[in-house]
Amino acid sequence: MLITEPLDFELPEPLKLDCGKELKQVNIRYETAGKLSPAADNAVLVAHALSGNSHVCGRYSADDTKPGWWDDMVGPGKAIDTDKYFVICSNVIGSCAGSTGPRSIDPDTGKPYNLTFPVITIRDMVRAQKHLVEHLGIKRLLAVIGGSMGGMQALEWAINFPDMVDGVIPIATTSQLSPQSIAFDWVGREAIKNDPRWNGGDYASDQVPEGGLSTARMLAHITYLSDESMSRKFGRELQDTDRYSFDFKRDFAVESYLEHQGRRFVEFFDANSYFYITRAMDYFDMARRSGGDLSKTLSAAKATFLVISFSSDWLFPTAESLKIVSALLKNRLNVSFCEIQSGYGHDAFLLEVDALGRMVRDFLRNILEVRRG
Amino acid sequence: MLITEPLDFELPEPLKLDCGKELKQVNIRYETAGKLSPAADNAVLVAHALSGNSHVCGRYSADDTKPGWWDDMVGPGKAIDTDKYFVICSNVIGSCAGSTGPRSIDPDTGKPYNLTFPVITIRDMVRAQKHLVEHLGIKRLLAVIGGSMGGMQALEWAINFPDMVDGVIPIATTSQLSPQSIAFDWVGREAIKNDPRWNGGDYASDQVPEGGLSTARMLAHITYLSDESMSRKFGRELQDTDRYSFDFKRDFAVESYLEHQGRRFVEFFDANSYFYITRAMDYFDMARRSGGDLSKTLSAAKATFLVISFSSDWLFPTAESLKIVSALLKNRLNVSFCEIQSGYGHDAFLLEVDALGRMVRDFLRNILEVRRG
Numbered sequence: 001m002l003i004t005e006p007l008d009f010e011l012p013e014p015l016k017l018d019c020g021k022e023l024k025q026v027n028i029r030y031e032t033a034g035k036l037s038p039a040a041d042n043a044v045l046v047a048h049a050l051s052g053n054s055h056v057c058g059r060y061s062a063d064d065t066k067p068g069w070w071d072d073m074v075g076p077g078k079a080i081d082t083d084k085y086f087v088i089c090s091n092v093i094g095s096c097a098g099s100t101g102p103r104s105i106d107p108d109t110g111k112p113y114n115l116t117f118p119v120i121t122i123r124d125m126v127r128a129q130k131h132l133v134e135h136l137g138i139k140r141l142l143a144v145i146g147g148s149m150g151g152m153q154a155l156e157w158a159i160n161f162p163d164m165v166d167g168v169i170p171i172a173t174t175s176q177l178s179p180q181s182i183a184f185d186w187v188g189r190e191a192i193k194n195d196p197r198w199n200g201g202d203y204a205s206d207q208v209p210e211g212g213l214s215t216a217r218m219l220a221h222i223t224y225l226s227d228e229s230m231s232r233k234f235g236r237e238l239q240d241t242d243r244y245s246f247d248f249k250r251d252f253a254v255e256s257y258l259e260h261q262g263r264r265f266v267e268f269f270d271a272n273s274y275f276y277i278t279r280a281m282d283y284f285d286m287a288r289r290s291g292g293d294l295s296k297t298l299s300a301a302k303a304t305f306l307v308i309s310f311s312s313d314w315l316f317p318t319a320e321s322l323k324i325v326s327a328l329l330k331n332r333l334n335v336s337f338c339e340i341q342s343g344y345g346h347d348a349f350l351l352e353v354d355a356l357g358r359m360v361r362d363f364l365r366n367i368l369e370v371r372r373g
Numbered sequence: 374m375l376i377t378e379p380l381d382f383e384l385p386e387p388l389k390l391d392c393g394k395e396l397k398q399v400n401i402r403y404e405t406a407g408k409l410s411p412a413a414d415n416a417v418l419v420a421h422a423l424s425g426n427s428h429v430c431g432r433y434s435a436d437d438t439k440p441g442w443w444d445d446m447v448g449p450g451k452a453i454d455t456d457k458y459f460v461i462c463s464n465v466i467g468s469c470a471g472s473t474g475p476r477s478i479d480p481d482t483g484k485p486y487n488l489t490f491p492v493i494t495i496r497d498m499v500r501a502q503k504h505l506v507e508h509l510g511i512k513r514l515l516a517v518i519g520g521s522m523g524g525m526q527a528l529e530w531a532i533n534f535p536d537m538v539d540g541v542i543p544i545a546t547t548s549q550l551s552p553q554s555i556a557f558d559w560v561g562r563e564a565i566k567n568d569p570r571w572n573g574g575d576y577a578s579d580q581v582p583e584g585g586l587s588t589a590r591m592l593a594h595i596t597y598l599s600d601e602s603m604s605r606k607f608g609r610e611l612q613d614t615d616r617y618s619f620d621f622k623r624d625f626a627v628e629s630y631l632e633h634q635g636r637r638f639v640e641f642f643d644a645n646s647y648f649y650i651t652r653a654m655d656y657f658d659m660a661r662r663s664g665g666d667l668s669k670t671l672s673a674a675k676a677t678f679l680v681i682s683f684s685s686d687w688l689f690p691t692a693e694s695l696k697i698v699s700a701l702l703k704n705r706l707n708v709s710f711c712e713i714q715s716g717y718g719h720d721a722f723l724l725e726v727d728a729l730g731r732m733v734r735d736f737l738r739n740i741l742e743v744r745r746g
Contacts, residue, residue: 018619019617019619020619115621118619119617119619119620119621176609177609178600178603178604179603179604179606179607179608179609179625179626179627180595180598180600180603180604182609182625182627182628183591183595183603183627183628183631184595186591186623186625186627186628186631187564187588187591187592187595187631189621190564190584190587190588190591190635191560191563191564191567191588193584194564194567194568194584194585194588195567196569211563211566211567212567214563215560215563215564215567218556218559218560218563219560219592222553222556222557222560225553227551227553227687227690230551230552230553230556231551231552231553233552234552235552236549236550236552236555236658236661244392244492244656246391246392246491246492247492248488248492248562248648248652250559251655252552252555252559252655253552254552254555254556254559255555255556255559258556258559258560262563275621279621282624282625283617285609288609314600314687317600
């Protein structure tokens with residue numbers, strides 16, 4: 001059984017941010033699994049998605065029933081094999097799972113930042129990760145891998161620190177958030193704003209805006225599934241009844257499921273973090289940095305790429321992955337691409353472990369072979 | 374210039390509802406355009422969508438700048454030609470544009486119904502319309518036409534009053550709301566519930582839950598557009614700025630657009646009506662009435678059908694229209710079907726007036742010719 005533990009690393013210096021501000025005393029919560037080789041050439045960084053955390057694999061104790069969020073993919077003998085690779089996963093800044101975020105104490109005031117926390121970008125998240133990687137004695141990562149927002153981070157690694165990464169695996173992601181996704185993010189934040197408990201981001205820890213946050217999550221959750229998977233999973237089935245109730249309580253199984261997802265989410269996620277992380281995604285636009293020319297932005301990259309999309313993902317559809325592939329090919333980079341057939345929608349990156357695992361396993365082995373010559 | 378005026382009709386008896394209750398003193402707000410022929414054989418009923426009303430065409434006065442919601446389709450010389458046809462459009466019960474709804478006064482208490490208003494169905498809406506049609510001296514409609522929820526009403530006409538309608542034109546609609554749409558409706562209502570002003574549906578007219586209602590509308594609005602139309606219309610353009618503001622105010626044109634749509638909506642639409650009408654759509658499921666067999670339910674129909682969908686409509690996609698077509702064909706009914714190529718998403722039924730208009734015009738002419746022999 002793989003036992004992991006959360007660790008903390010405080011950045012040695014203030015973190016310079018894209019917004020122009022600096023963030024002081026930045027803590028990075030992270031976990032590792034496997035062993036770093038003497039040559040420090042087997043490190044794989046896993047980047048997590050919006051609601052993820054550093055607990056990517058394993059359990060915290062022998063009787064811990066809940067493994068890490070990508071435990072199906074990462075562990076001894078698994079696709080990202082911790083018998084071979086040294087796996088690192090760090091909680092992104094701005095989040096609420098240990099790394100410095102809007103609910104952290106501002107050292108200048110002694111109070112929680114809340115909305116005085118600076119608006120961060122995906123690139124800022126990656127800049128913080130880079131400090132961690134260096135702290136761990138790694139000059140060059142074997143690979144960076146991530147789905148959704150994790151894929152955005154993988155792309156940022158490729159162009160910001162091209163000499164620090166051999167392989168990049170962006171999964172179910174995009175090079176720029178679409179207006180439709182920006183719109184969904186906007187509505188989710190509006191739902192939180194409408195909750196009087198949110199109070200402009202200034203709430204006590206026992207008075208959090210549960211209603212607003214769970215509504216935002218339910219909305220986002222719809223975008224993670226597909227019409228097909230919802231039809232297969234729930235259809236129009238009623239929950240605990242065989243006839244319409246003719247009221248506004250939940251009648252349908254899909255309503256009950258959403259309710260459950262919303263309720264669960266507010267138990268571990270923070271409303272202000274929801275603001276900061278969705279905004280970081282809204283601002284993610286690699287082409288914009290080169291006047292709209294994605295291939296120009298990606299010309300900084302040197303890595304070998306494995307780009308993966310899922311056929312029913314309508315949040316980050318295959319067309320978005322193909323834009324990335326096409327821009328990488330223009331730069332004559334080594335790129336493999338696969339669209340995995342799946343009915344699970346965007347969530348497929350967490351569920352299609354067999355197909356995904358096979359490709360990731362082979363890719364990592366090849367990269368390691370090339371590196372070791 | 375076509376001048377129309379809103380009229381009222383009070384049902385002569387209480388309206389029996391699907392939920393088992395009765396609704397007393399039901400008022401129907403409606404408008405008509407064109408002239409009913411002496412044989413009363415040229416009447417076309419237009420059924421409106423969620424946020425629509427009885428003002429389908431024309432203007433209320435010579436200096437009225439805002440025509441009816443389908444004025445591009447309905448009027449002298451237009452596809453639904455008021456020089457030829459007698460056009461009727463009535464506001465659905467449960468709505469807030471003149472017909473009896475949750476904000477109407479309950480005659481038993483002298484106070485607004487609010488959430489004591491019975492939960493209604495699409496079939497209930499159509500039952501009320503039938504009384505109006507009879508009141509107007511029409512034994513048999515030439516056609517019933519409607520998009521989205523209007524299409525659901527058209528289908529209900531076909532099977533509930535098969536001897537009262539010659540032609541049925543369901544546009545951009547479905548025979549049963551999908552779990553994905555039920556989910557979006559649920560989240561929209563949750564957003565309203567979170568607004569403390571909503572107060573369980575019991576709010577003063579000058580203290581309406583604007584925040585919640587506008588959030589629900591913004592969400593729904595995303596589902597009316599397509600990823601393609603949003604990309605073409607807004608892309609990632611910024612509004613009134615050339616750089617990210619690094620805050621949570623609106624930066625993007627699409628955010629500004631949604632804000633505008635939300636603000637506009639609360640000026641004319643009511644939060645409780647939003648509850649009742651979305652619930653009526655959630656409950657819409659024609660197959661369920663025959664144990665899941667749509668063709669069995671539709672076997673009651675006698676009309677000639679023109680079914681129309683739009684290629685980029687992901688709310689009520691073409692596959693849903695094809696289910697209807699297939700079930701009608703099993704019953705050996707006369708059916709024409711067309712998927713109109715459009716990038717506008719669900720909203721196309723209001724926008725693709727040229728393609729839509731040509732088909733509707735021909736269909737009505739044919740139906741009238743057949744009727745007049």
